[in-house]
Amino acid sequence: MSAADNALLRLGGSTADAVQDVLEIFAPGQVAPGVVKVVPPGTHPLADIQVPAVLADVSFVDGVSGGNVLVMSVAGARRLAAVMMGMAPEDLEPADEPTELEFSAIGEAMNQMMSAAAMATSAVLDEEVEIAPPDVRLVRTIEEATEHWEHSGQATIVTFTVGGAPCTLIQLVPNAFIVRMTRAFDEITAEYDGEVPLSDSLRGVAVRVWAELGRARMPLGQLVGMPAGSLVELDRESDAPIDLYADGMRIATGRLLVTAEGGYAVRIESLVTAADAADGAGPPFNTNHPVEV
Known part of the structure; x- marks a missing residue:
């Protein structure tokens, strides 16, 4: 796999x-992750979508060029809207397009998903990314979906499911990002013996580090109705090890401690290495998105 493909993936x-995290809020337990792929040169990312579909696209207006496009089948969009409105998706009558009320709910969800996508892009590029207001519309033909697309960079695509219906996310990637990230990968994937020879510029790159104590799933209606003082039960015991992540990569397990100043800290007990992943001891990368090129 080339350094450019690594950067794209x-x-x-x-x-x-980021998009699937927002979807999980609206439709808990109904989002199945997919595989991230690099779109081959000369191939239009929307060439194989199913129509009619609900499409949302945003363009970056400051910081970098590019954008994101989210495509949901009409059936999937209507199921998502039903969950958001407290209805049972299986009770929906078949329809060729969403109702006005359903489209309003879908638009709100897509606005939040596209905002989250832009924030994730900003975090990876380490520079501010501003977006134009999302354009959410119903497209009935491939031509309608592709007529506004003019982008000279590269793209990635991931197709996952929401309530069993397909949902496609496309990232239009600025060429400047590919150049910068390719150089970084070339540096750290060179032959080395011992410690990875990071350059001074890479050593100064800030990454988000967080500890995960546990997780919980609940309907959105229950979540927004919870009063102050409510207890949320997590899926782990109080004495179980916690996971430590860096930019979505699980890097270690440890124990939660209280510092002398009254704050929290994590004592690292074990590091998750590539060898551990090969032995089945735990993936070093976020396995929500296996990669395929």
Whole structure:
């Protein structure tokens, strides 16, 4: 796999994670992750979508060129709208397009998903990314979906499912990002013996580090109705090890401690290495998005 493909897949995976996290809020337990792929040169990313479909696209207006496009089948969009409105998706009558009320709910969800995608892009590029207001519309033909697309860069695509219906996220990637990230990958994937020879510029790159104590799933209606003082039960015991992540990559497990100043800290007990992943001891990368080129 080339350094350029690595850069593309990293950006595509981070963006897809952000969008799926928002979808999980609206439709908990109904989002199945997909595989991030690099779109081959000369291939239009929307060439194989199913129509009619609901499409949302945003363009970056400051910081970098590019954008994101999210495509949901009409059936999937209507199921998402039903969940958001407290209805049972299986009770929906078949229809060729969403109702006005459904489209309003879908538009709100897509606005939040595209904002999350832009924030994820900004985090990976380490520079501010501003977006134009999302354009959410119903497209009935491939020509309608592709007529506004003019982009000289590269793209990634990931297709996942929401309530069993397909949902496609496409990232239009600026060429400047590919050049910068390719140089970084060339440096750290060179032959080395011992410690990875990071350059001074890479050593100064800030990454988000967080500890995960546990997770919980609940309907959105229950979540927004929870009063102050409510307890949320997590899926781990109180004495179980916690996971430590860096920019979506699980890097270690450890124990939560209280510092002398009254704050929290994590004592690292074990590092998750590539060898551990090969032995089945745990993936070093976020496995929500296996990669395929």
